[in-house]
């Protein structure tokens with residue numbers, strides 16, 4: 001993409017409404033624009049990151065055996081009356097009336113809808129187990145939308161729902177998601193700590209929030225230092241016993257949000273106990289037959305008996321993750337994107353757009369990189385070098401290649417790694433090889 005033809009409205013100053021660094025940088029780097037309280041337009045660069053994050057989420061869901069579908073954002077109130085949640089949900093639900101005076105709502109989550117979709121199709125025990133997911137916009141009328149996309153009112157969520165024949169099966173489905181979540185965050189360069197969360201009336205230990213540590217996070221968290229180490233995630237998720245052991249071993253180390261603190265275990269941890277703030281980037285939940293019971297989902301068992309499926313739901317805050325990644329990866333000059341979610345891999349800078357030799361060499365590099373399948377944002381504008389550097393640092397692409405007259409005279413261009421600031425001079429061919 002040539003910057004001269006792109007839409008990248010960057011800002012020099014931090015907008016006054018932004019309190020935390022990710023919000024400031026998302027506005028300054030031209031990723032999003034607020035259009036109403038807690039509602040954002042995703043600008044081209046931000047959309048690319050959102051798509052990269054979504055794709056990692058999708059790949060790990062698919063790998064865990066979940067199947068993608070897409071449900072609508074608008075839902076009928078009657079569906080929610082079946083589960084009793086239409087009245088229970090409260091003011092976070094955006095309620096709308098259509099021209100025929102029918103009540104509809106903008107979905108804050110999809111348990112009811114997926115249960116009805118599955119209910120209409122599943123007939124026998126052979127239709128289970130299944131885990132279905134979608135990546136879709138949600139709306140919650142948060143009292144205090146803030147911190148940009150971190151707590152929006154409209155936000156993108158991946159939500160998955162599992163249907164199993166019995167509790168053991170449901171636990172296996174839960175454990176598959178547990179590991180898929182850790183893999184997902186790791187691929188984005190994040191360390192998310194699973195923390196036991198409230199299970200409500202069902203009880204048990206099958207609810208975890210996944211929390212990324214950050215001083216600006218909204219939750220207060222307590223954890224054992226062991227969580228600061230990288231964990232290997234190579235386990236065969238098809239083997240229910242091995243997987244259960246793996247998850248059990250992983251969660252043996254203490255980690256809790258302030259609502260679930262265990263002071264005995266904290267005393268046990270002693271010096272190894274850490275406290276921090278954190279961002280909830282995901283939440284998984286086993287809730288048994290809550291919705292299958294209330295909404296009449298059942299299938300025929302092998303002997304003609306009726307089985308009421310056991311269900312779980314699994315959410316990831318896709319748009320919130322973008323804020324969390326920036327909180328975890330930035331410096332005083334701007335964003336430092338991890339390679340896996342960067343909107344472009346390379347920022348190519350032509351220092352002298354008015355110099356024919358420079359322009360030709362930069363055009364050449366752009367063509368070669370593009371042909372090699374590298375995603376390049378090419379600053380071909382007629383602007384000062386300093387402004388170009390500042391913009392590239394701000395938007396945080398992992399690599400920068402700078403083409404200037406002095407280097408060219410010696411047959412080299414400069415390659416800079418954004419994360420470390422490390423610079424090397426290489427021939428254009430070697431530069432291509434370095435960033436590919």
Ligand code: ATP
Nearest residue numbers: 149150151152155157280281282283315316317320
């Ligand atoms: P929070 O405690 O932050 O309000 P939640 O517990 O209400 O979140 P869940 O119902 O568990 O949220 O939804 C699953 C995921 O969706 C959350 O873990 C979070 O990552 C994301 N999410 C929830 N609310 C928002 C929001 N207002 N803006 C952006 N992402 C959100």
Ligand code: MG
Nearest residue numbers: 092140142151
């Ligand atoms: Mg909430």
Ligand code: MG
Nearest residue numbers: 209219280283
């Ligand atoms: Mg929460």
Ligand code: MG
Nearest residue numbers: 209280282283
């Ligand atoms: Mg939650």
